Amino acid sequence: MMKEEHYCRICGLYMKDKPWGDDxxxxxxxxxxxxxxxxxxxxxxxxxxxxxxxxWLKNGANWFDKKKKPVFWDVNKQLMNVPEYFD
Known part of the structure; x- marks a missing residue:
């Protein structure tokens, strides 16, 4: 199971390194x-x-680094990963 500290607080993308550090x-x-x-x-x-x-959503939820966008990306599915406190 992936820990919620690894997800972007804005869009829910999983990040290998914790965006806000171990603490x-x-x-x-x-x-x-x-x-x-x-x-x-x-x-x-x-x-x-x-x-x-x-x-970000109002402007089309566009990927900042378009080369890293998954082929079958679903913004609504990814947003479900946003840690509950930040939703």
């Missing part, structure tokens, strides 16, 4: 290849997370 408080400042959020910059609190997600 959940130390962001990596890496960029999510799906939604383009910079961990620790645009997802620093619940309000910013919800606003970023709303804008």
């Amino acid at each position: 959940g408080q130390s962001p990596t400042y890496e960029i999510c290849p799906c939604c383009g959020v910079e961990f620790g910059n645009e997802d620093y609190d619940l309000f910013s997370i919800k606003e970023y997600r709303k804008e």
Whole structure:
């Protein structure tokens, strides 16, 4: 089972390295290849997370790194991976 600390708080993409570190408080400042959020910059609190997600979805939920987009990607299925607290 994959731990929820490995999922992007915005789009639910699984990340090999925990976006917010082992303690959940130390962001990596890496960029999510799906939604383009910079961990620790645009997802620093619940309000910013919800606003970023709303804008990303409103603008078509486009992949930031189009080369990494899976062929049969389903945004709604992926969004189910967003940790409950950040939903």
